[in-house]
């Protein structure tokens with residue numbers, strides 16, 4: 001084991017046994033209880049190197065979880081990127097061409113461009129559109145505390161607060177600001193829809209604990225909507241943040257002023273990063289940095305700036 005792989009507690013496993021599924025779409029498994037109730041989608045691997053979702057999805061399938069009401073769908077999204085994993089470059093298999101969590105608009109999905117992610121998103125489009133409630137499982141490049149990410153629709157906040165694990169929330173009043181994520185596809189991007197759609201960032205990409213948490217969150221999510229019965233502990237105190245700005249990297253000179261992991265707090269006006277000649281400064285008191293990139297790439301997100309909601 002090399003130094004690079006020594007701290008990779010979670011590694012890919014062979015997903016070929018899950019390829020066939022039962023819906024006609026590869027890597028999509030659906031279980032209909034035959035009774036009325038919501039259709040819940042648990043989706044893994046929107047980003048190919050975020051293995052905790054794979055742990056949760058394979059747990060649901062391997063342990064034979066079946067809904068007592070409604071319908072459960074379990075999907076593995078970007079398996080092609082996942083299969084490109086190279087332990088010496090573990091951040092590379094996030095995506096092959098497109099970020100699969102930014103292309104869920106009609107413009108991208110109906111457009112003429114082609115890539116592995118666009119092909120897969122087009123195949124998954126009816127799967128995502130059919131779900132009432134969506135849990136999209138992710139992880140972070142740094143080993144920071146887990147948190148929810150969701151658009152600021154009341155239904156999402158109510159569900160995430162009721163779930164209470166993770167206990168930190170990043171609420172997006174204006175969306176992501178850099179594309180359309182899976183959880184805002186179609187009706188899920190509209191205020192009047194009833195469906196809950198949440199991202200759970202379950203911790204560092206390669207941490208065993210992230211896989212364990214993702215499994216708990218997936219089971220909690222199914223229990224919340226009545227698909228399974230499950231005792232849940234009372235939620236701890238919750239901390240909510242509002243997304244103020246998504247900084248998309250403009251130049252190869254993008255640099256943070258000091259190394260950042262996420263959840264660092266800056267005073268209003270304090271310099272956080274520079275991007276060529278542009279300064280990125282704290283937008284408010286207690287301006288909090290989330291998901292600072294570990295590998296700056298022009299055109300990709302560099303950092304998210306948020307405000308604590310108290």
Ligand SMILES: [Zn+2]
Nearest residue numbers: 047050138139
């Ligand atoms: Zn992700």
